[in-house]
Amino acid sequence: MKHFTVFVVLTLAFAMLACSFGSTIFTPTISATSPVSATTAAQPTSRPAATIAVNAPQDVAPPILSGTDVDSRLPELYEKVIPGVVSILTVGDQGGGLGSGFVYDKNGHIITNFHVVDGASDLEVDFASGLKVRAEVVATDLDSDLAIVKVNASPDQLIPLSLGDSDQLLVGQQVIALGNPFGLTGTMTLGIVSAKGRTLDSLRQASSGNYFSSGDIIQTDASINPGNSGGPLLNLNGQVIGINRAIRTTGTTASGDPVNSGIGFAVPINIVKRVVPVLIAQGSYDYPYLGITFSSFLSLADYEALGVDRTSGAYIMEVAEGGPGDQAGLRGARSTNLNTFPQGGDLVIGVDDRPVMDFGDLIGYILENKSPGDKVTFTILRDNQEKEVVITLGKRP
Numbered sequence: 001m002k003h004f005t006v007f008v009v010l011t012l013a014f015a016m017l018a019c020s021f022g023s024t025i026f027t028p029t030i031s032a033t034s035p036v037s038a039t040t041a042a043q044p045t046s047r048p049a050a051t052i053a054v055n056a057p058q059d060v061a062p063p064i065l066s067g068t069d070v071d072s073r074l075p076e077l078y079e080k081v082i083p084g085v086v087s088i089l090t091v092g093d094q095g096g097g098l099g100s101g102f103v104y105d106k107n108g109h110i111i112t113n114f115h116v117v118d119g120a121s122d123l124e125v126d127f128a129s130g131l132k133v134r135a136e137v138v139a140t141d142l143d144s145d146l147a148i149v150k151v152n153a154s155p156d157q158l159i160p161l162s163l164g165d166s167d168q169l170l171v172g173q174q175v176i177a178l179g180n181p182f183g184l185t186g187t188m189t190l191g192i193v194s195a196k197g198r199t200l201d202s203l204r205q206a207s208s209g210n211y212f213s214s215g216d217i218i219q220t221d222a223s224i225n226p227g228n229s230g231g232p233l234l235n236l237n238g239q240v241i242g243i244n245r246a247i248r249t250t251g252t253t254a255s256g257d258p259v260n261s262g263i264g265f266a267v268p269i270n271i272v273k274r275v276v277p278v279l280i281a282q283g284s285y286d287y288p289y290l291g292i293t294f295s296s297f298l299s300l301a302d303y304e305a306l307g308v309d310r311t312s313g314a315y316i317m318e319v320a321e322g323g324p325g326d327q328a329g330l331r332g333a334r335s336t337n338l339n340t341f342p343q344g345g346d347l348v349i350g351v352d353d354r355p356v357m358d359f360g361d362l363i364g365y366i367l368e369n370k371s372p373g374d375k376v377t378f379t380i381l382r383d384n385q386e387k388e389v390v391i392t393l394g395k396r397p
Contacts, residue, residue, distance in 0.1 A: 078188050081238050082128045083159040087180040088112055090120035100179030100231030106155040112230030114140045114147045125151050128186055139279035142204035143287050144214050144267055145245055148279050164239030166268035169193050177222040177244055179231025191222025197360040215363040217265050218242045224264035226257050233266040242266030288372045288393035291323020292316055294359045305341040314359040316345040328391040350379030
């Protein structure tokens, strides 16, 4: 029986991209050029460093909306948050583009996606009040597709949005997306959290030519289209719980714009809260590094081929020589012949006494809790025997 295994780079970005069944991930900006695309197989890898407090907004929760009056309260919610949502117009060598963003603090910092401002030589930020100002990029993070731009505006014209807690999100919970789709400023759409813990390719390329991965991504069916990139995804308390980043699509319109399929992706706000203060203070952010390539999916036949009595865990395909995983003694598979499932790799079944059902569990935990220099304890199955291995996380090269 032939086994098809999707590989994902947890730090080495050495992934073989997964089958996307004809669909593509698009970053929903509007540009004079084709949208940036990434395969649907990307998976998470590392995690941010210690947070530095830089006038970060406080999590002051607005009144909770009850399920019985959502329809009547949505207009109230819109009026409350729309002053802090912006449209971003860019000009660069390849032409112009449109994206979205939101006010982070009274110092003029605006959060958006990196791909919105990438290559821009001129930035304009437009507010719902009618204010239009120039902006400059002050920091970027390709690993999570984030950018900080700064505007020179009086504090009374800057309305920071409240930041929520993406760890508290539940699948099925209602959310709203705000932004600038197709240049239609101030557009609001309603949907639900469709899933948590998804993964996408990051925009940072490793020396191998492949891409690192970003994880703990929120999936939503709230309508996200070209121009929504960088805009907020909010809960019904009016708190930002994600930054709209990409959509999966099965095709494009006659004009070349991606067709929305009801599957959108957002960067979780807890990663943003960890990364952005460091970006503002230092200009860059270090993500942890394992130096391990995992299989992103194992079928029942794959587990049977491994000879284990369980059907969960993250399987190690390759360990980078000299990396943290190698120094800890972890083992990768001995063969990558696609006609037979590769044998001999360690199966990670736990991390720091937490169960690991799949690769997403492992990456999600590291993303939310660990930084370069931290130690993690893997519980692994090797030759059908449980063993604990302590790893000191490195910094992405």
